[in-house]
Amino acid sequence: xxxxxxxxxxxxxxxxxxxxxxxxxxxxxxxxxxxxxxxxxxxxxxxxxxxxxxxxxxxxxxxxxxxxxxxxxxxxxxxxxxxxxxxxxxxxxxxxxxxxxxxxxxxxxxxxxxxxxxxxxxxxxxxxxxxxxxxxx
Ligand code: THU
Numbered sequence: 001x002x003x004x005x006x007x008x009x010x011x012x013x014x015x016x017x018x019x020x021x022x023x024x025x026x027x028x029x030x031x032x033x034x035x036x037x038x039x040x041x042x043x044x045x046x047x048x049x050x051x052x053x054x055x056x057x058x059x060x061x062x063x064x065x066x067x068x069x070x071x072x073x074x075x076x077x078x079x080x081x082x083x084x085x086x087x088x089x090x091x092x093x094x095x096x097x098x099x100x101x102x103x104x105x106x107x108x109x110x111x112x113x114x115x116x117x118x119x120x121x122x123x124x125x126x127x128x129x130x131x132x133x134x135x136x137x
Pocket of ligand 1: 026058079091094
């Protein structure tokens, strides 16, 4: 895929972030890294809770951290799942949240290691996206 090299650094940032995951229950660490238009990166990790359903995935942690700091525009998203043996794609809830802030053409890179990356897009992960007209932003 185009820009595959460029996104390797973004994936590495997601992989580094995964070390900061709070995942004492699943022991499954996830890191996410958002690329901003100015080239900077915002990361997020999964944050679990002993009331399991309160867990926040890495993708949503990253997006909420960015939005909380005033950033709403992203040019790519990378997700690292170093405890899996195959590339693990974002969960359904995260796909909905990703679609809130990222256009269908935005590249998404995910994988468990740098040597086994899947390159896709928001629209491939979340087809038939709808209802953006409900927002006036
Ligand atoms: N998880 C993520 O953070 N992102 C994903 O895309 C898949 C799942 C987290 C949630 C939970 O803490 C652990 O991984 C196992 O499901």
